[in-house]
Amino acid sequence: MSSTIPPVPAVERMLALFEPERRPAGGLLEDGYLDLLGEEDPTGAHPGQRLMLSGALALIYERLWRPLGGRLLMGATGPGIDEEYRIALRMLELSPKDRVLDVACGPGNFTRGFARAARAGLVVGLDASKTMLAVAVQETESANLVYMRGDACALPFRDASFNAICCFAALYLIQEPMRALDEISRVLAPGGRVALLSSCNRGPLPARTTNAVVRRLSGVRIFARDELTQALSDRGLTAIEQNVVGLAQFVSARRPS
Ligand SMILES: C[S@@+](CC[C@H](N)C(=O)[O-])C[C@H]1O[C@@H](n2cnc3c(N)ncnc32)[C@H](O)[C@@H]1O
Numbered sequence: 230m231s232s233t234i235p236p237v238p239a240v241e242r243m244l245a246l247f248e249p250e251r252r253p254a255g256g257l258l259e260d261g262y263l264d265l266l267g268e269e270d271p272t273g274a275h276p277g278q279r280l281m282l283s284g285a286l287a288l289i290y291e292r293l294w295r296p297l298g299g300r301l302l303m304g305a306t307g308p309g310i311d312e313e314y315r316i317a318l319r320m321l322e323l324s325p326k327d328r329v330l331d332v333a334c335g336p337g338n339f340t341r342g343f344a345r346a347a348r349a350g351l352v353v354g355l356d357a358s359k360t361m362l363a364v365a366v367q368e369t370e371s372a373n374l375v376y377m378r379g380d381a382c383a384l385p386f387r388d389a390s391f392n393a394i395c396c397f398a399a400l401y402l403i404q405e406p407m408r409a410l411d412e413i414s415r416v417l418a419p420g421g422r423v424a425l426l427s428s429c430n431r432g433p434l435p436a437r438t439t440n441a442v443v444r445r446l447s448g449v450r451i452f453a454r455d456e457l458t459q460a461l462s463d464r465g466l467t468a469i470e471q472n473v474v475g476l477a478q479f480v481s482a483r484r485p486s
Contacts, residue, residue, distance in 0.1 A: 239375040242351045246328070251385035260359070261366030262376035271380040272357050273404040277448025281335075281402065287360040291338045298398070302428070304475040313426070314342050317395055320424035320470075320481035325349045327392040332381050332413060333357075333399030337365030337374075343395065344371035350392075355379045382408040389418040397426040400457070401450045407460060414464035420486040423466065428452055429478035452478070 240263065244252055253265060272278050280286055286294060296310050308316060317339055323329065323346040331340040334354035344352040354376045356362055365376050379385060381396070382405050394413050400406040406427075417423055428451045430436035436453035443451050457480050458469050466482035 239351055239373050243353050243375050243377070246386045246390040248385060248387050260363065261369075262362045262378055264359075264378040265385060266357065266378050266380065269380075270357065271382065271404065273402070273448070275444075275448030278402055278404075280448075281358050282360055284360045284363075287336055287358070287364045290361070290364070291336050295335075295338060295398070302475055302477045307474045307477070310338075313397070314339060316479055317397065317424050317426075318342070318346060320479065321393040321395060321422050323347050323350075323393055328390065328418075329353070330355065330384075330386075330391040330394045330413075330416065332384075332394060332396040332409065333403065334365065334376070335361045335398075337368055337376065339395060339397060340365065340374065340376075341368060341371065343393075344374035347393075348373060351375075353377060353391075355381065355384070357381070382412060384412040384416050386416045388415055389421075390416045392418050392421045393424075394421065395424045397424070400425060400427040401452070402448065406450065406452075410457075410460050410464060414461070414466060414484070417466075417484045419484055421484045423461070423482050423484075425457060425478075425480040427457060427478060427480070428476060429454055429473050431473075431476055451476075454478075 325348050327347040327350040329343045329347050329352045331354045334340045334356050337354050340354035352374045357380055362376050362378055381403050394417055403409050413423060430439050430451050430453050436451055440451040443449055458471050461469050461482045467485050468483040470481050472479045
């Protein structure tokens with residue numbers, strides 16, 4: 230008689246990556262995702278940041294808001310969403326068995342594709358917004374994909390837990406982006422890849438000036454041209470590549486093996 234071992238559920242595989250003291254006691258996946266924040270909200274007070282918690286935005290985010298935002302940031306000739314996804318895959322060099330973390334995953338618009346690419350691996354989508362995650366879990370179809378509500382600046386995972394980490398269209402909204410980068414590099418395994426998409430200062434004004442104005446009006450942080458590449462280098466990452474498109478930058482890097 231042949232016996233088959235049932236696959237370990239994705240949530241169990243994710244919990245195995247947690248720092249022991251960060252493992253939650255109960256309430257697992259009550260809403261379809263693991264909630265580590267409860268009443269806590271790390272997203273910041275600016276209206277642009279609060280918007281990410283709105284139920285209405287979560288519903289139109291993937292089909293309307295995000296494609297439009299990409300156009301505004303990268304211009305009419307910049308990559309559309311499908312091309313952005315291909316860029317992410319290229320930068321992350323996903324293999325079927327990879328453990329992948331999508332930081333600030335929103336409604337899972339890229340996370341779902343990563344789960345198809347790393348089909349024998351594990352994909353974790355992390356975001357702080359309940360409304361974004363509510364949409365993400367509705368769209369989930371892969372057994373290797375799990376969502377959690379957490380803070381990008383205080384990841385619960387052990388060092389070197391992931392082979393690939395994506396953080397698209399989010400560092401500019403995160404309250405303390407350098408702390409998020411600390412965490413991303415900490416949980417990246419040797420040989421692991423990181424892919425970022427964020428804002429980039431262009432034009433005659435220094436980033437400090439542009440950032441002061443844009444941040445006050447929109448809540449979006451404008452990074453200086455070498456700010457993210459330098460931050461990754463300072464955290465020991467190598468093979469850093471930057472591609473500036475319009476007011477955005479794609480940045481990829483690797484933790485040395
Ligand atoms: C514009 S969405 C990006 C979604 C997706 N990555 C994309 O490229 O379309 C930014 C996300 O960052 C999340 N976010 C902001 N601050 C966060 C934090 N401290 N921890 C986790 N997620 C955060 C928001 O909730 C929002 O869903």
